[in-house]
Amino acid sequence: MRTGHQGTGPGTITPDGCAVELYSRLPVGAEPDIIAAAVPAGARILELGCGVGRMTHPLLERGFAVTAVDESPGMLERVRGARTILSPIEDLDLGETFDVVLLASFLVHTGDVEVRRGLLRTCLRHLADGGCVLIQREGEDYHSDLPRQRVDPTGFTVRTLSSDPVGDGVNSVRVEYEFPDATWTQTFRARPMTPEAFEEALAEQGLRVHGYLTEDRTWVRAMPVSP
Numbered sequence: 067m068r069t070g071h072q073g074t075g076p077g078t079i080t081p082d083g084c085a086v087e088l089y090s091r092l093p094v095g096a097e098p099d100i101i102a103a104a105v106p107a108g109a110r111i112l113e114l115g116c117g118v119g120r121m122t123h124p125l126l127e128r129g130f131a132v133t134a135v136d137e138s139p140g141m142l143e144r145v146r147g148a149r150t151i152l153s154p155i156e157d158l159d160l161g162e163t164f165d166v167v168l169l170a171s172f173l174v175h176t177g178d179v180e181v182r183r184g185l186l187r188t189c190l191r192h193l194a195d196g197g198c199v200l201i202q203r204e205g206e207d208y209h210s211d212l213p214r215q216r217v218d219p220t221g222f223t224v225r226t227l228s229s230d231p232v233g234d235g236v237n238s239v240r241v242e243y244e245f246p247d248a249t250w251t252q253t254f255r256a257r258p259m260t261p262e263a264f265e266e267a268l269a270e271q272g273l274r275v276h277g278y279l280t281e282d283r284t285w286v287r288a289m290p291v292s293p
């Protein structure tokens with residue numbers, strides 16, 4: 067388990083505190099539509115941190131060729147129809163490039179700056195000429211609108227209970243998912259970043275924001291800085 071990350075509830079828990087069974091139950095939101103609207107039809111997508119394939123499966127259904135990467139064997143074995151790669155994202159070097167690299171689920175907010183650099187380097191290393199990186203970042207109120215809860219129409223409640231500073235600009239976030247028959251919690255470290263700090267983090271690795279895909283600016287298209 068990564069320092070500061072923890073998960074409780076039934077089934078396998080990944081090193082970052084996610085529960086495999088929970089992610090198998092969570093419905094997908096607007097993510098596949100946002101991605102599909104931003105990239106060419108049939109694009110080759112490298113999905114980093116795919117989990118059980120919550121986004122992978124709808125992307126495959128929309129005709130994209132997805133290579134799905136995760137460090138958790140328990141997550142990956144639930145992915146169907148995609149090429150899967152078991153690896154920490156930071157260490158990935160497939161020796162090939164993709165039209166789109168997808169870094170979703172707020173992974174760019176990792177508390178560890180070196181890991182963040184590694185994640186972004188992996189994105190760049192796997193990008194084809196003219197390709198783009200799609201990044202999902204936290205919304206403006208992510209760490210301040212607390213506690214908050216959302217009752218999902220499919221029958222579970224997600225509560226973001228707290229986000230407390232633990233030093234060096236990093237917060238410890240605690241989230242609870244309550245289903246009628248089971249409850250999962252996840253505690254994880256996240257580094258809040260203003261849009262400016264986010265853009266700096268990208269620039270440091272040779273990427274620049276090429277536009278925001280959603281009004282709330284949580285979905286970003288990034289491209290390599292021109293030489």
Ligand SMILES: C[S@@+](CC[C@H](N)C(=O)[O-])C[C@H]1O[C@@H](n2cnc3c(N)ncnc32)[C@H](O)[C@@H]1O
Nearest residue numbers: 080082115116117120136137138141154155171
């Ligand atoms: C919050 S889950 C989201 C999964 C999926 N993107 C989704 O939206 O359903 C994060 C996933 O990323 C994986 N992950 C987190 N950090 C990783 C890293 N550094 N290398 C590889 N996988 C990582 C975890 O194992 C987990 O499956």
